[in-house]
Amino acid sequence: MKLLPLTRTITRRVKHCALGLSLVCHTISPICAAISFSCSNDALRWLAVESCCTSGNTLLHYASDPSQVVVVYVDFDSSSPWSYPPFCTPYLEDLASELCVYTNSSFGNGRGVSIFTTPSIAQKFATLQPFRDGTVLEGVNSERRRWHTRKLPGKGQAMMATTKLERGDHLTAFTPVLIVSMEKILPIHDNERFLRKAIDQLPPNTRSSYLALSRMYSNPDVFVQDILKSNAFEIQVGGKMHLAIFPEPARLNHDCAPNAQYYLDASLLTHHVYVTRPVVEDEEITISYTSPLQQTKYRQSHLMDSFGFNCSCSLCANRAAFDNDLENINRIQSTLGDWAENSTATCEDALELIRLYKSHGLDSFLDLPYGFAALTYNSFGDSRRAVRYARLAGEAVRMKNGPAAADFGLWESIAKEPKSHWSWRYRLR
Numbered sequence: 001m002k003l004l005p006l007t008r009t010i011t012r013r014v015k016h017c018a019l020g021l022s023l024v025c026h027t028i029s030p031i032c033a034a035i036s037f038s039c040s041n042d043a044l045r046w047l048a049v050e051s052c053c054t055s056g057n058t059l060l061h062y063a064s065d066p067s068q069v070v071v072v073y074v075d076f077d078s079s080s081p082w083s084y085p086p087f088c089t090p091y092l093e094d095l096a097s098e099l100c101v102y103t104n105s106s107f108g109n110g111r112g113v114s115i116f117t118t119p120s121i122a123q124k125f126a127t128l129q130p131f132r133d134g135t136v137l138e139g140v141n142s143e144r145r146r147w148h149t150r151k152l153p154g155k156g157q158a159m160m161a162t163t164k165l166e167r168g169d170h171l172t173a174f175t176p177v178l179i180v181s182m183e184k185i186l187p188i189h190d191n192e193r194f195l196r197k198a199i200d201q202l203p204p205n206t207r208s209s210y211l212a213l214s215r216m217y218s219n220p221d222v223f224v225q226d227i228l229k230s231n232a233f234e235i236q237v238g239g240k241m242h243l244a245i246f247p248e249p250a251r252l253n254h255d256c257a258p259n260a261q262y263y264l265d266a267s268l269l270t271h272h273v274y275v276t277r278p279v280v281e282d283e284e285i286t287i288s289y290t291s292p293l294q295q296t297k298y299r300q301s302h303l304m305d306s307f308g309f310n311c312s313c314s315l316c317a318n319r320a321a322f323d324n325d326l327e328n329i330n331r332i333q334s335t336l337g338d339w340a341e342n343s344t345a346t347c348e349d350a351l352e353l354i355r356l357y358k359s360h361g362l363d364s365f366l367d368l369p370y371g372f373a374a375l376t377y378n379s380f381g382d383s384r385r386a387v388r389y390a391r392l393a394g395e396a397v398r399m400k401n402g403p404a405a406a407d408f409g410l411w412e413s414i415a416k417e418p419k420s421h422w423s424w425r426y427r428l429r
């Protein structure tokens with residue numbers, strides 16, 4: 001008999017097995033043990049599982065004491081994407097819900113994923129395309145790699161290019177192996193228990209790749225949360241923020257002037273990395289963990305507090321020069337963003353902004369200066385240059401926010417029809 005994922009249980013205690021049901025006994029399987037946890041009846045949770053009998057939609061679950069036989073009526077749902085019954089907390093008042101672990105063992109071409117979230121958000125995950133039609137993830141999690149990982153002094157593991165790369169090269173596309181609701185409701189040790197269940201239910205290779213990731217605190221009591229804190233990316237699903245672990249891109253170290261950019265496609269649950277300036281073979285590939293447009297002391301304290309390292313990248317090392325130019329960057333940006341009649345914005349300002357970004361290696365963030373250049377040229381009636389910079393802004397946004405982003409559509413439309421945009425000749429009026 002195929003045991004399908006459990007979606008609802010109704011439990012009833014009975015004195016003994018003689019219910020007139022015709023039951024066929026099966027060997028104990030993980031699903032029987034899991035059922036004991038997913039029932040709402042507390043007493044049932046801790047019964048030792050000695051046997052499990054199934055018949056149609058009914059499971060008979062009993063303990064060593066024959067007077068403690070429990071019948072569990074199970075409503076199986078063959079369309080559910082979950083490979084195990086949900087493993088749930090009690091009802092949490094503060095959340096007005098339970099939190100449960102959901103696992104799909106074959107997600108993402110076999111790597112699997114576990115999600116720790118509320119039942120209502122789990123339903124939203126289940127409606128996402130990759131759970132309904134795995135073919136949408138074709139080419140994702142692929143082994144065709146132009147990078148490998150190796151240890152670098154003072155940084156731990158790092159992602160290194162195995163070949164020359166150019167701006168715009170699409171480097172990686174991976175699905176998450178663990179997704180965790182950011183609600184901070186459970187006490188730390190309870191949280192760890194549920195997260196361990198989430199990791200234990202993953203296929204062995206996937207579980208190992210999670211457990212091999214870097215840790216900040218090395219506290220064995222909470223190692224799953226330690227790995228989560230050090231390696232997670234944020235993703236919004238069902239209107240709620242979640243932390244997600246993508247083991248391969250988790251090896252990307254930080255640089256305030258990185259040579260790569262990433263975006264998360266929440267509808268396909270896929271993390272993409274693009275190269276943002278030419279990279280030579282064996283060069284480290286980096287992303288930024290923080291906004292580069294903050295003074296160095298703020299970036300450094302954020303990186304120390306959140307990731308436990310002292311940033312010594314080129315921008316942090318040349319702190320005085322960068323912080324000084326940062327003031328110029330912010331000043332020019334506010335001039336270019338000023339659309340009042342007496343604005344002093346010029347096309348030269350826009351070009352100076354691009355120069356400043358490039359001179360400090362901020363190639364991963366050129367969407368902003370290119371966008372300003374497109375609007376500024378358009379506002380002075382130079383449609384040829386407006387189109388050129390709108391295309392560059394669109395390309396930069398695609399690498400940073402993905403092709404579904406609203407601002408990508410905006411730059412595409414200006415590149416197609418600059419004269420239809422409100423900014424056309426705006427500063428010549």
Ligand SMILES: C[S@@+](CC[C@H](N)C(=O)[O-])C[C@H]1O[C@@H](n2cnc3c(N)ncnc32)[C@H](O)[C@@H]1O
Pocket residue numbers: 154155156157158213214216230231232250251252253254255307308309310311312313
């Ligand atoms: C997401 S992991 C990156 C991969 C990690 N190096 C590894 O060994 O798996 C984040 C951790 O890497 C280290 N790290 C990242 N960028 C760094 C940098 N620029 N300098 C020093 N350590 C860095 C820190 O320990 C940080 O907590």
